[in-house]
Amino acid sequence: MTETANIAVVSFDRFVHGNDADKRAVARELYDAFSTVGWVYLKDHGIPQERVDEIFGLAKTFFSLPLQQKLTWKLSDAEVNQGYTADGAEANGGVDHKECYEHRRFANPSCPSRSDLAGFKPTMDDFYSQCLTLGLNVLKCLAIAMDLGDDFFDAITTKADPQLRLIHYPEIEKKVVEQQGHARIIPHTDFGLCTLLFQDSVGGLEVDPFHTGEFKAALPIPGTVLINIADLMQRLTNDRCRSTLHRVVSPKAAGDVLPARFSIPFFIHPDPEALIDPVVKEKDETKKYEAVNAGEWRRWNTARNYQLPEVAVGTGITAA
Numbered sequence: 001m002t003e004t005a006n007i008a009v010v011s012f013d014r015f016v017h018g019n020d021a022d023k024r025a026v027a028r029e030l031y032d033a034f035s036t037v038g039w040v041y042l043k044d045h046g047i048p049q050e051r052v053d054e055i056f057g058l059a060k061t062f063f064s065l066p067l068q069q070k071l072t073w074k075l076s077d078a079e080v081n082q083g084y085t086a087d088g089a090e091a092n093g094g095v096d097h098k099e100c101y102e103h104r105r106f107a108n109p110s111c112p113s114r115s116d117l118a119g120f121k122p123t124m125d126d127f128y129s130q131c132l133t134l135g136l137n138v139l140k141c142l143a144i145a146m147d148l149g150d151d152f153f154d155a156i157t158t159k160a161d162p163q164l165r166l167i168h169y170p171e172i173e174k175k176v177v178e179q180q181g182h183a184r185i186i187p188h189t190d191f192g193l194c195t196l197l198f199q200d201s202v203g204g205l206e207v208d209p210f211h212t213g214e215f216k217a218a219l220p221i222p223g224t225v226l227i228n229i230a231d232l233m234q235r236l237t238n239d240r241c242r243s244t245l246h247r248v249v250s251p252k253a254a255g256d257v258l259p260a261r262f263s264i265p266f267f268i269h270p271d272p273e274a275l276i277d278p279v280v281k282e283k284d285e286t287k288k289y290e291a292v293n294a295g296e297w298r299r300w301n302t303a304r305n306y307q308l309p310e311v312a313v314g315t316g317i318t319a320a
């Protein structure tokens with residue numbers, strides 16, 4: 001039996017409704033989690049469960065459309081990074097068994113129209129803004145906890161265009177997903193600032209906080225959203241906050257077939273022109289990373305994940 005990861009459950013209520021001291025206390029709890037395991041379960045986060053359930057329902061409806069129709073919304077440009085990705089098309093050193101749809105803030109050229117799927121776009125847009133508000137508040141917590149000035153992240157997120165992703169891991173035989181090099185999603189770190197992650201009740205998400213190969217289960221906890229630090233935040237905080245490996249594998253359930261699983265990550269990225277330069281706070285502290293341009297970083301990592309042509313061009317950035 002896979003051990004359960006030691007991830008704190010933090011209530012966000014005191015941040016949203018509390019006074020300055022309450023806000024500081026929540027910020028501290030988040031920082032403690034982000035600087036150790038790199039993950040936290042947030043409850044009382046302000047996005048109603050009915051809304052989250054509605055988005056899971058929408059994902060189910062979208063992915064049950066015929067493949068040929070879903071391919072009319074195919075994601076094909078790393079710069080736009082929006083639309084549908086079929087099972088097997090996103091891989092980075094292994095084989096994932098999943099299909100995805102990405103939704104963005106400003107432009108969604110590859111999105112089902114009202115006649116394709118009534119209510120899809122407005123509901124996704126609305127959920128997107130709720131996730132953005134929550135995500136920016138989480139960034140504010142980090143700014144507070146690290147004494148960067150409460151508005152530190154505001155300056156680099158004025159045009160932030162995160163990626164709201166719907167993921168469907170189809171029902172699959174365990175022996176397929178348990179082959180060497182295969183997973184529902186292979187071990188990786190996320191590459192933006194941080195990620196909000198809603199998961200259904202199926203399970204299978206595992207994290208490896210110390211990159212020792214000892215993956216531990218991040219079990220679904222109803223009513224919470226998981227938040228994890230991603231590579232750009234690790235760079236920006238000069239390794240104070242930790243971007244940790246995670247994957248989705250077979251949950252230890254009985255039977256030969258894994259049930260379908262759905263999850264909804266929201267990947268937060270800074271403005272494309274932002275320069276992400278490590279913050280040093282101690283007298284003799286040295287920067288562990290070179291400054292990188294956030295837009296180039298995102299394009300390069302996206303192209304690499306999808307093996308799109310942009311990767312051939314390269315940017316000189318090496319992966320964290």
Ligand SMILES: O=C(O)CCC(=O)C(=O)O
Pocket residue numbers: 165167185190197199205246247248262263264265
């Ligand atoms: O499905 C999950 O629980 C994790 C998804 C994930 O890690 C990702 O899309 O980067």
Ligand SMILES: [Fe+2]
Pocket residue numbers: 188189190246
């Ligand atoms: Fe991830």
